[in-house]
Amino acid sequence: MKFENKDKLDLLIIVVHPDDAELGCAGTILKAVDSGKRVGVVDLTQGELGTRGTAATRFEEAAKASQLLGIAVRENLKMRDGFFRNDEEHQLKVIEVIRRYQPEIIITNALRDRHPDHGRASQLVNDAVFLSGLRRITTSDKEGEQEPHRPRLLLELIQDRYIKPDIVVDISEYWEEKIAVIQAFRSQFFNSDYQVEEPQTYISRPEFMKAIESRAIEYGKDIQVSHAEGFTCSRYLGVNSLFDLL
Numbered sequence: 001m002k003f004e005n006k007d008k009l010d011l012l013i014i015v016v017h018p019d020d021a022e023l024g025c026a027g028t029i030l031k032a033v034d035s036g037k038r039v040g041v042v043d044l045t046q047g048e049l050g051t052r053g054t055a056a057t058r059f060e061e062a063a064k065a066s067q068l069l070g071i072a073v074r075e076n077l078k079m080r081d082g083f084f085r086n087d088e089e090h091q092l093k094v095i096e097v098i099r100r101y102q103p104e105i106i107i108t109n110a111l112r113d114r115h116p117d118h119g120r121a122s123q124l125v126n127d128a129v130f131l132s133g134l135r136r137i138t139t140s141d142k143e144g145e146q147e148p149h150r151p152r153l154l155l156e157l158i159q160d161r162y163i164k165p166d167i168v169v170d171i172s173e174y175w176e177e178k179i180a181v182i183q184a185f186r187s188q189f190f191n192s193d194y195q196v197e198e199p200q201t202y203i204s205r206p207e208f209m210k211a212i213e214s215r216a217i218e219y220g221k222d223i224q225v226s227h228a229e230g231f232t233c234s235r236y237l238g239v240n241s242l243f244d245l246l
């Protein structure tokens with residue numbers, strides 16, 4: 001007899017830095033949670049190489065953002081920021097997470113981007129998603145040997161560099177909430193309400209927040225909504241009916 005997995009998630013975001021999930025797909029997460037889906041975020045590293053803030057502040061900020069997102073799970077695998085590898089050791093850690101939460105859909109980092117961690121994390125998660133479905137790769141957790149699991153869909157975020165999306169999700173109704181979630185990372189992003197006494201960075205300038213919104217507007221324009229988030233996928237995206245498409 002197979003017991004129901006109480007950890008099971010509908011949607012799992014596995015990304016390298018605390019704040020990648022928020023920047024890339026907070027709207028999609030908020031919308032999924034609102035429709036009753038169980039969503040989780042697993043960060044691979046603590047973002048300890050970031051110019052501003054520390055691992056401790058990023059942890060607190062991620063906890064605040066998680067609360068605003070309404071997600072069921074947030075976990076940190078504490079791999080080394082900047083220096084983790086896509087090798088067997090790291091793949092097994094990601095496989096254990098996939099098998100524990102058995103998500104239907106996984107979202108990971110952009111396949112290529114300005115920050116080299118993003119592409120490497122994306123490749124790591126892409127490889128782990130495939131390997132997680134192979135029963136001869138055995139992993140275990142405190143409940144014993146884990147079942148193989150491969151999600152039915154793996155999508156990649158679009159982050160700093162422009163990438164033509166394969167699918168866009170209308171997040172117009174969630175735009176204001178998305179900004180609030182991003183600004184939970186107080187040490188990282190611009191907010192006119194307070195100043196952080198640390199060096200300015202690429203992402204802490206006010207222009208960065210404008211660029212985030214411009215991108216969302218650009219992705220929304222084609223489907224005639226105000227804001228959208230874009231994703232890529234390495235396989236065809238299927239629908240039951242063309243009328244499901246916006």
Ligand SMILES: [Zn+2]
Pocket residue numbers: 016017019020115118
């Ligand atoms: Zn990042």
